[in-house]
Amino acid sequence: MSEIFISKSQSLKGLQCLKSLYLEKYQPELIPEIDESQEALFQSGKEVGFVARGLFPGGVEISSEDIPIDEQIEKTKAEIKKGTKILYEASFSHNGLFIKSDVLTKGGGGWELYEVKSTTKIKEENFHFEDGAFQYHVLNSAGIPISKAYLVHINNQYERHGDIEVDKLFMVNDISNDIKKMQSDILKQINALQSMLKGEAPEIDIGEYCETPYECGLKTHCWKHIPEGSVFNLKGRGIKPFEFYRKGIVNLNDIPIAKLPGHGQIQLKCALGKxxxxxxxxxxxxxxxxxxxxxxxxxxxxxxxxxxxxxxxxxxxxxxxxxxxxxxxxxxxxxxxxxxxxxxxxxxxxxxxxxxxxxxxxxxxxxxxxxxxxxxxxxxxxxxxxxxxxxxxxxxxxxxxxxxxxxxxxxxxxxxxxxxxxxxxxxxxxxxxxxxxxxxxxxxxxxxxxxxxxxxxxxxxxxxxxxxxxxxxxxxxxxxxxxxxxxxxx
Ligand code: SF4
Incomplete structure (x- = not known):
């Protein structure tokens, strides 16, 4: 059976929750339209990527605007054949996996991969390494051997004076060794995602991953069974709603009050007595x-x-x-x-x-x-x-x-x-x-x-x-x- 198409962002979504990837693939109508602030975040990320190109001037962009994925891949191949040494948004696929790499450069030592982030440091919890490792796998498998891989992020100590100094605005971290070490794990994860997508929808209950590292857009669908006035209405340090939830305690009435810290007890008493x-x-x-x-x-x-x-x-x-x-x-x-x-x-x-x-x-x-x-x-x-x-x-x-x-x-x-x-x-x-x-x-x-x-x-x-x-x-x-x-x- 042929492999199911998975883009890099979909694979990262699958790492947070398999069900979210499954539903995005097969029931996209459940995903709410992105709102103004999500759109602004997306545009800001695009702007950062665009400014970071200043570190590698003179490259060729493989645009995705209104261009089918196959054409993007063909255009990338054509540029590489032509001898283009710097590519922005270069597109590749292998066994159903698809990536667009922020920047690829070819130097004396071979191809180098640069992944640009708007964050001020590398965030393991945001799957930054998995992002690099996924691209490394696809690039090497698609015949683009990567000699070095870097993660480029914002330097929060940079102070603007005059025009933006791109080399000071960004910090470039070599993550080659980290992502090389992750290759066998990332391959296992990809295989797990592929086989999950060939089966029935995974039965996954709600959990902390619904909110971290990214808020899942499917909460309206998956959280339908949570009543108004539930353990999730209690907030603050020391209150762990999922610990109650996993024990079957959902309604406020069922919470053993002694298990809550002092501020939680006040919240509970006020909620129960309105x-x-x-x-x-x-x-x-x-x-x-x-x-x-x-x-x-x-x-x-x-x-x-x-x-x-x-x-x-x-x-x-x-x-x-x-x-x-x-x-x-x-x-x-x-x-x-x-x-x-x-x-x-x-x-x-x-x-x-x-x-x-x-x-x-x-x-x-x-x-x-x-x-x-x-x-x-x-x-x-x-x-x-x-x-x-x-x-x-x-x-x-x-x-x-x-x-x-x-x-x-x-x-x-x-x-x-x-x-x-x-x-x-x-x-x-x-x-x-x-x-x-x-x-x-x-x-x-x-x-x-x-x-x-x-x-x-x-x-x-x-x-x-x-x-x-x-x-x-x-x-x-x-x-x-x-x-x-x-x-x-x-
Ligand atoms: S809301 Fe939670 S359980 Fe549902 S798909 Fe999203 S992360 Fe998974």
Whole structure:
């Protein structure tokens, strides 16, 4: 029987879960369409691959756009026959296996393989070695003996100054020995995938692999039997829902409460009784740690593997927007200010100057999840040392509104184990929430801003601008309302 076609990405999917590969092959209609953020991730990976070609200039690309796989393979063969020494996306198949290699070069020692990743290090858990080993097997079997294989990834210490220096942006790691040693294992895995695909759908129950290393798109299909209010609604350190699940414990009612850590017991009691848990003394301590003038700050940021501006590094958070609600004194009026960068500008100086004008030296600055805002302020400090004193002052005056929820000083069953503002706000202030909003999280805000930068349509730009302002404003207004609610509780 002829072998079943498996691409490299399908084989890696099969390593995470055989069933996901089987269903992708035979019931592709179960796979949901990729959403905007997955598409953005894909495009970002493509961009990284494209920039990395700068390490090997002058190559020939074997395009896959609207070109059947057979033609891609034939074109690759023709280029090799012609004597082309550098190939991008070269295509090969052997015994039903298909690969496209990011970069192949031919030097004095023979063919070299370069696999490009957007990560900042080699990630064993993301199957980076298996990726190389699979390609090595197909290339050697297809008559392209590989003398060396490398994994190319982003160098997170690179700082942009002027044009991107490709040789500094990337790090190149020799993985030849690692993947050579894996050859017999990878062959066994390929054989196992091939024979699995020739049989019945594998009976595989849900497990940790549904979420790691990648979130599986088939959860709606495989998790249908999990009821609302299950062990999977309990979250946090020391809670292992799959341990319960494998013992047949699925419903919250069936969980032996003594088997949970303290914070899990609070979650379970609240979920079963549909009630809230409030530690008034601790909440009062938090409220007493705030003072007037009271400011509520939230940033939206851009980040990506290719640094956008001078002085920035890969994946560094670059603020392009903030919202600031503030109350000058007790019983004072709530006021608001905001900043949103013009499209295609470097927003950093304008944002730091406006912040300096708007944040009084003695202000208490409430944020939600202090690590993020502190990181952004520290980044601003590194770019504009002349504002160090003012920014240090803001950093010292930060207060984290997430703390009472993370520490379960206030826990409601409706939060379902989460203490993110997206879960907390609709529970504490039901008239506010993110549902139905055009932009409802930080990733969407970043994508919207990027879209605004690319758009030529004034109406579209205006619509995105309004949506971004509405979203960021809700984050800080929500914090104001959460503090009001906490005060009422104490
Ligand atoms: S949801 Fe889980 S069990 Fe189902 S295919 Fe995906 S990884 Fe496998």
């Amino acid at each position: 009630k809230d848990y409030i530690n008034k003394t601790a909440l009062r301590g938090f409220i007493d740690s705030l003072w007037y003038p009271l400011y509520f700050l939230d940033f939206e940021t851009l980040r990506g593997p290719i640094p956008l501006f001078n002085g920035t590094k890969p994946y560094q958070q670059i603020p392009f927007q903030y919202s600031l609600h503030y109350i000058e004194k007790a019983d004072g009026k709530l006021r608001h200010s905001e900043f949103l960068a013009e499209p295609n500008t470097d927003p950093r100086r304008a944002i730091v100057e406006k912040l300096k004008r708007e944040l009084p030296e003695n202000a208490c600055v409430v944020v939600y999840s202090i690590g993020f805002e502190k990181g952004v302020l520290n980044n601003l400090k590194s770019w504009f040392p002349e504002f160090s004193n003012e920014l240090d002052n803001v950093i010292n005056n930060l207060r984290d509104l997430m703390v009472p929820f993370r520490n379960q000083h206030y826990y409601s069953w409706g939060m379902q184990g989460s203490y993110s503002i997206k879960s907390v706000l609709p529970v504490l202030v039901p008239e506010l929430g993110y549902e139905g909003m055009e932009i409802s999280d930080g990733d969407m805000a970043m994508l919207a801003y990027k879209k605004m930068c690319e758009s030529q349509d004034p109406q579209e730009i205006e619509n995105i601008r309004k949506a971004l302002l509405n979203y960021c404003r809700l984050d800080t207004f929500g914090m104001v309302k959460i503090v009001e609610k906490l005060k009422e509780c104490t």
